[in-house]
Amino acid sequence: xxxxxxxxxxxxxxxxxxxxxxxxxxxxxxxxxxxxxxxxxxxxxxxxxxxxxxxxxxxxxxxxxxxxxxxxxxxxxxxxxxxxxxxxxxxxxxxxxxxxxxxxxxxxxxxxxxxxxxxxxxxxxxxxxxxxxxxxxxxxxxxxxxxxxxxxxxxxxxxxxxxxxxxxxxxxxxxxxxxxxxxxxxxxxxxxxxxxxxxxxxxxxxxxxxxxxxxxxxxxxxxxxxxxxxxxxxxxxxxxxxxxxxxxxxxxxxxxxxxxxxxxxxxxxxxxxxxxxxxxxxxxxxxxxxxxxxxxxxxxxxxxxxxxxx
Amino acid sequence: xxxxxxxxxxxxxxxxxxxxxxxxxxxxxxxxxxxxxxxxxxxxxxxxxxxxxxxxxxxxxxxxxxxxxxxxxxxxxxxxxxxxxxxxxxxxxxxxxxxxxxxxxxxxxxxxxxxxxxxxxxxxxxxxxxxxxxxxxxxxxxxxxxxxxxxxxxxxxxxxxxxxxxxxxxxxxxxxxxxxxxxxxxxxxxxxxxxxxxxxxxxxxxxxxxxxxxxxxxxxxxxxxxxxxxxxxxxxxxxxxxxxxxxxxxxxxxxxxxxxxxxxxxxxxxxxxxxxxxxxxxxxxxxxxxxxxxxxxxxxxxxxxxxxxx
Numbered sequence: 001x002x003x004x005x006x007x008x009x010x011x012x013x014x015x016x017x018x019x020x021x022x023x024x025x026x027x028x029x030x031x032x033x034x035x036x037x038x039x040x041x042x043x044x045x046x047x048x049x050x051x052x053x054x055x056x057x058x059x060x061x062x063x064x065x066x067x068x069x070x071x072x073x074x075x076x077x078x079x080x081x082x083x084x085x086x087x088x089x090x091x092x093x094x095x096x097x098x099x100x101x102x103x104x105x106x107x108x109x110x111x112x113x114x115x116x117x118x119x120x121x122x123x124x125x126x127x128x129x130x131x132x133x134x135x136x137x138x139x140x141x142x143x144x145x146x147x148x149x150x151x152x153x154x155x156x157x158x159x160x161x162x163x164x165x166x167x168x169x170x171x172x173x174x175x176x177x178x179x180x181x182x183x184x185x186x187x188x189x190x191x192x193x194x195x196x197x198x199x200x201x202x203x204x205x206x207x208x209x210x211x212x213x214x215x216x217x218x219x220x221x222x223x224x225x226x227x228x229x230x231x232x233x234x235x236x237x238x239x240x241x242x243x244x245x246x247x248x249x250x251x252x253x254x255x256x257x258x259x260x261x262x263x264x265x266x267x268x269x270x271x272x273x274x275x276x277x278x279x280x281x282x283x284x285x286x287x288x289x290x291x292x293x294x295x296x297x298x299x300x301x302x303x304x305x306x307x308x309x310x
Numbered sequence: 311x312x313x314x315x316x317x318x319x320x321x322x323x324x325x326x327x328x329x330x331x332x333x334x335x336x337x338x339x340x341x342x343x344x345x346x347x348x349x350x351x352x353x354x355x356x357x358x359x360x361x362x363x364x365x366x367x368x369x370x371x372x373x374x375x376x377x378x379x380x381x382x383x384x385x386x387x388x389x390x391x392x393x394x395x396x397x398x399x400x401x402x403x404x405x406x407x408x409x410x411x412x413x414x415x416x417x418x419x420x421x422x423x424x425x426x427x428x429x430x431x432x433x434x435x436x437x438x439x440x441x442x443x444x445x446x447x448x449x450x451x452x453x454x455x456x457x458x459x460x461x462x463x464x465x466x467x468x469x470x471x472x473x474x475x476x477x478x479x480x481x482x483x484x485x486x487x488x489x490x491x492x493x494x495x496x497x498x499x500x501x502x503x504x505x506x507x508x509x510x511x512x513x514x515x516x517x518x519x520x521x522x523x524x525x526x527x528x529x530x531x532x533x534x535x536x537x538x539x540x541x542x543x544x545x546x547x548x549x550x551x552x553x554x555x556x557x558x559x560x561x562x563x564x565x566x567x568x569x570x571x572x573x574x575x576x577x578x579x580x581x582x583x584x585x586x587x588x589x590x591x592x593x594x595x596x597x598x599x600x601x602x603x604x605x606x607x608x609x610x611x612x613x614x615x616x617x618x619x620x
Binding site for chain 1: 311313315316317319320323324325326327329330338340343344345348350352353354355356357358360361392393395396397399400406409410413417420421424425426427428429430431432433434435436437438440442444446448466500524602
């Protein structure tokens, strides 16, 4: 049994109650706050030395990433983060000055987004630094965007540029909180997710359970400069398009909206967020499966990012 | 710099916002929910293999303890837990069946208290199992009990029995959720904390910043059978009273109430919770410092539990 099969088994029998509006399976849990028209969001995530950052990573970037991952999940629901609490697993012989810089990085991000760091615990985790963050957020119930909700025919959009995030972006990305709330405030966003596993993988999550598919337009995928540079510099590196489809940790927003809204949305976005690219990369289809269209035609897109043209 | 000095330094400069009613320094963070008369509680805590449980600990008890520690903190505010989210750090070569039993133990406790397990993340933590839990709770604002709030002259109460929890109770304790809510519903509880560091240490937290002290009555301290048995069995073990004062992880409630309420409270408790002992162990004094009274007189009680009679 691998980790994903284990998660599926664990998720099958979790206790719930009447306050849970959406539990596992979305970017955040959505909870009834008892306040009409509002909902609470709850999310936890961790970063671990040697897994999510290296022993050489600057401490400020570790703290930034630990909080930013959770904030990106709040963004994916079009929510507003309120407060975070932190569990810090300290290695043997930790350097207090290093830990203070980890916190400085987290605190700076929290301040930019008005998030309180409202508590924490420290424990020993002898072999490596571990930082687990839990974030509480809120959202207007009729503006909360779930992963499920895509319709056949929807236009598929993605913010920013994709691929090559291991060159640095995975440590420095700014969660798309303002962008997501603006989107939900001005458009009927049908479904949204933040990209953590890579476009090809996360798009599958958007389509799960709905009997839907998607057709991507190859030349519309926004490929990052980092992915292009890497492909040039290393012969063994992924081709840029493949990197954009399959590299993890882009932390951009992937969302769908009725196709008749697509042009108005793109124009309004350009007026609002001139520094953040927005790309319409394809559409949702009524039949299951991912496909890619390029100048050669249309072919199925595999989970590993490869396209097999007939 | 040790861990406690580090925490003090980190806590000094955390971002806050207008929704934080109480941040670090209490059992839970208390947050304004936007709902008149209500507040939200947020808490995170972790258990780590080799620190909070051993490689031989039964998996169900690991899951139980991980959630129970957070629920005990919600109890200490007289709150009601709503939902928990879990970060699981999985060691290399973890056994999926073992992890399913960890979850079974957590889920059973959650069900007993109506708590939803609303989401989680797994990550790798190669050398040891780590489980970080975050709990969201709620409380009526005028029933929320903080650590601060003790008055000079208050009667000091503790639930259950103290000491020797390492014999097993630290893995099996039932958080005093119903007891705490009943207390706050029927009495003006001035201050409350759950005992994690030991009575002598946690009592100091209740008194912090208030310029207050406390006088304990030696023969009123409820000493557990486990502490007595251990003192008999092992010549190197702590004396039972010392164990009751200084052993950690009792997870009982320590609280104060106006002395004129003490008798009515004790009588009402006996009618409500016949199986859980309640002891009035002393009183809050108007001058700083902890003292212990026994048949020999009154002497200062040190942080390490020793009493020095003049």
